[in-house]
Amino acid sequence: MSSKDPYPCRVIPLICIDVDGTLVSSTGVVTDGVWAAVDRALERGQHLALSTARGAFAASWDIALRLDPSGWHVFHAGGATVHTGTNEARGHALTTNQVTEAIRVATENGWTLELYSADAYAVEDETDAAVEHAGLMGLPYVRTPLAEFAAANDLIVRVQFVVPEPDIDAVSAAVVPLGLSVTSATSPIMPGTAFVSATQTGITKATGIEAICIELGLTIDQVMMIGDGLNDLPAIDAVGHPVAMGNAAPEVAALARYHVAHVDDDGVAEALDRSADIDPKS
Numbered sequence: 001m002s003s004k005d006p007y008p009c010r011v012i013p014l015i016c017i018d019v020d021g022t023l024v025s026s027t028g029v030v031t032d033g034v035w036a037a038v039d040r041a042l043e044r045g046q047h048l049a050l051s052t053a054r055g056a057f058a059a060s061w062d063i064a065l066r067l068d069p070s071g072w073h074v075f076h077a078g079g080a081t082v083h084t085g086t087n088e089a090r091g092h093a094l095t096t097n098q099v100t101e102a103i104r105v106a107t108e109n110g111w112t113l114e115l116y117s118a119d120a121y122a123v124e125d126e127t128d129a130a131v132e133h134a135g136l137m138g139l140p141y142v143r144t145p146l147a148e149f150a151a152a153n154d155l156i157v158r159v160q161f162v163v164p165e166p167d168i169d170a171v172s173a174a175v176v177p178l179g180l181s182v183t184s185a186t187s188p189i190m191p192g193t194a195f196v197s198a199t200q201t202g203i204t205k206a207t208g209i210e211a212i213c214i215e216l217g218l219t220i221d222q223v224m225m226i227g228d229g230l231n232d233l234p235a236i237d238a239v240g241h242p243v244a245m246g247n248a249a250p251e252v253a254a255l256a257r258y259h260v261a262h263v264d265d266d267g268v269a270e271a272l273d274r275s276a277d278i279d280p281k282s
Helices: 032-043 058-067 096-109 128-136 146-152 165-178 205-216 230-238 250-255 267-275
Strands: 014-017 047-050 072-075 080-083 089-091 112-116 121-123 158-164 180-185 193-200 223-227 241-244
Touching: 014 205, 014 267, 032 047, 032 058, 032 267, 047 058, 047 205, 058 072, 072 205, 080 205, 096 112, 096 146, 096 158, 096 165, 112 128, 112 146, 121 128, 121 146, 128 158, 128 193, 158 165, 165 180, 165 193, 180 230, 205 223, 205 230, 223 230, 223 267, 230 241, 230 250, 241 250
Parallel strands: 014 047, 014 223, 047 072, 223 241
Antiparallel strands: 072 080, 080 089, 112 121, 112 158, 158 193, 180 193
16 A cells, blocks of 8 residues: 555545535525535545535535535635635636726626625626525625726636526637636526636636645545536546536536436435445546
8 A cells, every 4th residue: 555645445535516506406505415415425534625616705615614624625616726724715816807808798798797706706787697696605785896896806716707598608709718718507596597607718627626636645536526517517527436416417417427316306415425335446
């Protein structure tokens, strides 16, 4: 046994879990059955990490603390990794020009835009979707001028367009020329609405997971990723043990090695329990 291998036992050492459509069901909560499976995984000594497009605040921060109160988690679709024990944040900042151009694109097309630092966000539009999304994240809606927020925060790690699902391709086409990586996701809590996120070029959930692997002395082939949305694709493609929820996008299901039940049927609990019987090196 190599002295460099911190996980010689036959257990997947790190499991990364998406939030919306994976951990959080259409009821807007994590069920008791999922939390029970989380406890079983923690008792086995497995590390659990959030891997989400959400920010490191409000409901997502509470979930991260429950999964691991002193560990690294992926937020902002890889735009930032944050440690729940120390609050240390490591991020990949967008340039001032990229942020300015994103604001211009949103204004010209009438799209709702959100700006994110690692642990805060701003939205200027007062649309129903903007207000509803604040509630989904567990925050009160507060109108904040985007230019003001950008000027006050050196580390803008992500911009996000909240638009009707049919607008996904149009948003992507407008944002890619800005030199950003674009992914999209949906939530069962806000059907018909798409969340199109843009991070610095090459930054995805996969790069965030790779950063956690370095901290834990792991290789990414030892990791399980559980997800459902298109923004999970880079991580699903990169890890050794990719899991697709029963409600996953077809592209995610096609890449996954394992398939579990729908989010409303506690598919995450199924994945966590199955992980106990999978050799991480298989």
